[in-house]
Amino acid sequence: MISKEPKIMILGAGAVGLSIAGMLSKNCYVSAVCRKRHADAISQKGLYKSGIWGEEIIHDIRCYTKSDELFEELIPSDNKKFDFIIITSKSSDTEKICEEYQNLFKNNIIVSIQNGIGNEEIIEKYAENIIGATITTNFSSPKDGFVKVMSESEPLKLGIYPCEFRKNSHNNSIPDYNSELEQLIEIFKKSGINAKRSKNIRSAIWEKSLLNIAVNPLTALLSIPVGDVLDENLKSLITGLIKETFLVMSAKKITTKWAGPEDYLNYLFDILIPSFSNAYTSMYQDIQLNRKTEIDFINGAVVRFGKEQKIETPFNSCICSLIKYQENKVSLSQCTQDQ
Ligand SMILES: NC(=O)C1=CN([C@@H]2O[C@H](COP(=O)(O)OP(=O)(O)OC[C@H]3O[C@@H](n4cnc5c(N)ncnc54)[C@H](O)[C@@H]3O)[C@@H](O)[C@H]2O)C=CC1
Numbered sequence: 001m002i003s004k005e006p007k008i009m010i011l012g013a014g015a016v017g018l019s020i021a022g023m024l025s026k027n028c029y030v031s032a033v034c035r036k037r038h039a040d041a042i043s044q045k046g047l048y049k050s051g052i053w054g055e056e057i058i059h060d061i062r063c064y065t066k067s068d069e070l071f072e073e074l075i076p077s078d079n080k081k082f083d084f085i086i087i088t089s090k091s092s093d094t095e096k097i098c099e100e101y102q103n104l105f106k107n108n109i110i111v112s113i114q115n116g117i118g119n120e121e122i123i124e125k126y127a128e129n130i131i132g133a134t135i136t137t138n139f140s141s142p143k144d145g146f147v148k149v150m151s152e153s154e155p156l157k158l159g160i161y162p163c164e165f166r167k168n169s170h171n172n173s174i175p176d177y178n179s180e181l182e183q184l185i186e187i188f189k190k191s192g193i194n195a196k197r198s199k200n201i202r203s204a205i206w207e208k209s210l211l212n213i214a215v216n217p218l219t220a221l222l223s224i225p226v227g228d229v230l231d232e233n234l235k236s237l238i239t240g241l242i243k244e245t246f247l248v249m250s251a252k253k254i255t256t257k258w259a260g261p262e263d264y265l266n267y268l269f270d271i272l273i274p275s276f277s278n279a280y281t282s283m284y285q286d287i288q289l290n291r292k293t294e295i296d297f298i299n300g301a302v303v304r305f306g307k308e309q310k311i312e313t314p315f316n317s318c319i320c321s322l323i324k325y326q327e328n329k330v331s332l333s334q335c336t337q338d339q
């Protein structure tokens with residue numbers, strides 16, 4: 001049963017999570033776990049949101065920076081404090097977030113709004129009821145307590161994970177929280193976020209990942225906006241990345257709405273990339289800010305599953321090595337500075 005004013009907790013709120021928090025706060029009681037710098041700015045001046053989701057300052061988001069701060073406020077017996085818990089951290093932080101906040105997970109529905117392959121499998125170790133999602137919108141956080149929402153090409157897609165693919169490992173039955181999923185979609189729509197149900201969220205996540213596999217590492221390595229990958233030299237590289245991914249998906253029996261890689265590449269080059277022409281990807285932002293990237297969950301996942309399925313993935317392996325080199329260069333230079 002969802003409360004009249006739904007209670008939403010957002011874990012790992014940065015560019016995506018705070019933008020969603022800002023929108024949902026119109027209709028919900030929203031709490032967010034974020035870094036102290038964001039929490040301080042928001043408590044002093046509110047959250048500034050600009051771009052295609054509207055320009056406004058939002059004052060009613062409750063920010064927490066540590067689990068003990070939050071747990072102190074919760075009544076111990078109240079294990080259904082939130083109607084939905086949404087994880088919007090980078091994939092590389094999913095495990096840590098789950099470890100830290102797992103006390104909240106019992107009897108709750110956990111929603112992953114993240115990029116990459118494998119987040120739901122991590123969350124599944126801590127929670128029974130999982131909603132997977134894809135978001136094909138561009139976000140950034142130019143300063144603390146400030147978010148900017150730019151281009152958008154598809155609605156937010158949400159679906160029960162793993163649905164038909166696997167029986168619920170905890171009680172051996174297909175989990176049934178369809179009505180909660182429908183209510184969540186309504187909450188998003190009412191708050192101004194275009195959202196729809198995905199009947200096969202596992203495939204939808206791979207479909208969305210194709211865009212990240214194609215553009216995220218290249219834009220990060222070359223410091224370019226998405227539209228610049230339409231250069232002929234880069235297009236042939238992207239073709240290699242995508243063809244390998246389709247071979248891996250087919251070996252894993254992941255079906256998509258495209259007949260094959262050529263069909264997808266036409267859509268990617270003619271429609272998807274042009275709709276994000278001036279956008280800077282989340283991986284570009286990570287490299288610029290000297291942060292660890294999500295490469296292991298994007299191209300790294302293709303390489304991992306390729307090995308499992310005995311499929312060669314030289315394009316994806318090469319791009320992973322280049323990103324790892326870039327990440328190591330940064331951590332090495334930080335070590336030198338520390339000494
Ligand atoms: N930025 C974009 O345009 C898009 C991002 N995505 C995906 O959405 C997810 C989130 O991306 P962004 O919001 O851009 O990342 P972000 O780096 O701006 O936000 C993640 C936030 O989680 C916080 N965090 C991590 N661990 C934490 C912990 N233990 N306690 C408190 N806070 C913690 C980080 O400090 C950070 O502020 C990623 O999977 C990304 O790939 C998807 C579509 C577009």
Ligand SMILES: CC(C)(CO)C(=O)C(=O)O
Pocket residue numbers: 115135136137138139211212215216276279280281282283
């Ligand atoms: C859709 C896109 C490319 C938007 O920025 C994205 O998913 C990302 O940056 O990771």
